[in-house]
Amino acid sequence: MSAMLEVAGLSKTFGGVKAVQDVSFSVAKGSIHSVIGPNGAGKTTLFNLITGVYTPSAGSIRLDGEEIGGMRPDVLATRGMNRTFQNLQICFNMSALENVLVGRHLHLDRSFFKAMFRLPAITRGDAAAREHAAGLMEFVGCGKHVRAQANSLSYGVLKRLEIARALAAEPRILLLDEPAAGLNPKETVEIDELIQKIAATGITVVLVEHDMKLVMHISDHILVLDYGRKLAEGTPAEVRANPDVIAAYLGAA
Ligand SMILES: Nc1ncnc2c1ncn2[C@@H]1O[C@H](COP(=O)(O)OP(=O)(O)OP(=O)(O)O)[C@@H](O)[C@H]1O
Missing domain, CATH: 3.40.50.300 (P-loop containing nucleotide triphosphate hydrolases)
Structure with a gap:
């Protein structure tokens, strides 16, 4: 599958805080791609960089080969990118x-x-x-x-x-910021089904989510952030078995 979204060397600094540091990954067209990581890992900042809420301090973001880093959200919507927010x-x-x-x-x-x-x-x-x-x-x-x-x-x-x-x-690519946050188990299963239904229409889905059951069930690929950096990436099985990921989550527990 070809890459729809390509992020390379992306960084964002707020004063002295390095919220996202040198992160690179790509999202295959038509896939469901999740971003996970402990609290404060940089997930929301990464989403805000991709969707034009923040301008990158360094690095590039390409959508279908076109550089979009720093483009406003409304301009990105005309390019086929849209998102939901963590807070309604x-x-x-x-x-x-x-x-x-x-x-x-x-x-x-x-x-x-x-x-x-x-x-x-x-x-x-x-x-x-x-x-x-x-x-x-x-x-x-x-x-x-x-x-x-x-x-x-x-x-x-x-x-x-x-x-x-x-x-x-x-949109051709939809970014969902914690779609299952605050939902009960039944509603979470329904959201899982809805995300799969959206992906089945051909829309590429990227999500930030804390519900590991949902993430492991629906993702084609997972990016793990920790302290603003990429800690690991791979299929759910690869990520689940990665010792660095296990250590980061146990450390955060
Ligand atoms: N606007 C901002 N100004 C200053 N620091 C910020 C800003 N936004 C985020 N940060 C800092 O950047 C780091 C990453 O935060 P971010 O919200 O991206 O993490 P997260 O992985 O989404 O966390 P959570 O899972 O708790 O939502 C944190 O240390 C946070 O305090």
Whole structure:
């Protein structure tokens, strides 16, 4: 499989803190790639570098061969990259469907004059976008909440809704920041199934996750960070058997 994302010599320093140090790895197109590591290992910083929240101190990030290091998240969305956040980014004063529509804005035809005169094309566009968003809610398992207000939904449903919103931009690569955080075991199994369903559509998935059962079950490849550096990488079986990984996790326990 060819590499969709290639990270080389990536570093990020905050004052004197080396949050990410000289990290290199690549993500194969269509794969599920997890990033794990003890607390403070640099996982979130790595995600924020890849998704344009932070500018790298050094190194390169390539998406389909194009350098994307330092590009803004909205520009990256037009290049086919989207993400979810560890803390929910839901607008609670909007409906569930509207939250998904927010993620669709890239694909809406919003020229000023069309919007001003509500030309038929834009009305058609709105109807199609709503239909698309409702379809995504169905896909992530929130179909029965299409008409609900966001503030009436449970945490588990909101986590799925956030994934639906990220999918609304039609990404080719989706980064999920702790998709199972705060979920109960049943909801975690459902998220596991959803991630596999997303990957089966051809979308490349990268995730940061603390739930080892989920990571070991769904990942094609795992990158292990420790103190900002790459400690190990490989298949779940390789990573599980790696003495350095075992030591890092036992040390952190
Ligand atoms: N904006 C920042 N300013 C200063 N230091 C930061 C900043 N963001 C992260 N750090 C530091 O960088 C290191 C890596 O943090 P990061 O949040 O990336 O780790 P993590 O692996 O995601 O941790 P966790 O599993 O707890 O979420 C930590 O020492 C953290 O304190």
